Amino acid sequence: MIATHEHEFEAAPGLPEPLPPGEKMLWQGVPQWRQLALHAFHVRKIAIYFLIMWAIQLAYLLDSHAGNHEIAISLIKSFLTGSVALVLLSSVAWFSSKTTVYTITDKRVVMRVGMVLTLTFNLPHKRIASASLKNFHGNSGDIALSLYPSDRIAWMHLWPHARAWRLTQPEPALRCIPDAQAVGRILLAAWSQERTTERIVAQSVPLPTQSEQQQEGLPA
Known part of the structure; x- marks a missing residue:
């Protein structure tokens, strides 16, 4: 389900600003209100x-x-x-449901939520530690995103878009979305690709030579 403009200030439906060059939208949807x-x-x-x-x-x-x-x-x-x-x-x-838009790109998950005060959460794939899928009757379900401890978001800011009973370390969740398994596969592929790219970049960074280490005060 493709979202429509809910707020005039949005550069694109569900997004506070246009996607940067090179970033692609993979999926966008809203919760099923029932x-x-x-x-x-x-x-x-x-x-x-x-x-x-x-x-x-x-x-x-x-x-x-x-x-x-x-x-x-x-x-x-x-x-x-x-x-x-x-x-x-x-x-x-x-x-x-009407005021919520979930977006998955090849770089991040964007959650535009809020019935009174609109909030937008940008969750880069590299800051998502893991994800879990909970299926409901039919093809709908929840996808909860586990963040690293340093990236804690207050539960009250997320509700009802949070995994139930996770109060000390709240987990943002794409709640009651249609075709949850298919969306989960899209998220997993984007998350895995981002992690692979990150590892390749890290491995391609040249290590400092012994003379450079000594100049910078690093242990040789």
């Missing part, structure tokens, strides 16, 4: 909770020998309260 509602905002679990509370309330009212009218009014109020909460959560999930 999956985001289920797995990030836990709408299904909260709905089950409300149903259990509704059943407990019904059992209590029947045991207290309340009148039919009183039982109906109480249950309707509880049902409406739960329905409003679920609608609000689903709306937040939809808005979060």
Whole structure:
């Protein structure tokens, strides 16, 4: 899914500035809002909770020998309260999806997120230690990115675009994206290529000679 312009200041959809010469976009997409509602905002679990509370309330009212009218009014109020909460959560999930764009290039992962305050995270492949894929029903899933300890991003800045229960070392995540396995292969290929290029460059750098080491105060 290709993103469209969400903000006028964007040089390109999901990008705060044009890609540098030589950098190629490999994939761009947004979270599926229904999956985001289920797995990030836990709408299904909260709905089950409300149903259990509704059943407990019904059992209590029947045991207290309340009148039919009183039982109906109480249950309707509880049902409406739960329905409003679920609608609000689903709306937040939809808005979060609408304001999010994930981009993978051959050099980095770019995450433009934020429902109120827009933030853009540039994650170079060479600063990504590892990645993990979590599949959901169908072909959607999460791709969590493990960063090096020196590159810590606050969990509150990432949520809900973060791996669950990783608070001390938050992991940015591409949440609820379609064709997650295919996207994971694209990311793995770009990450591996960048690491290979980095090793080749490091190996091609000439080592200083003994005289140069002595001039610079390095141990010979």
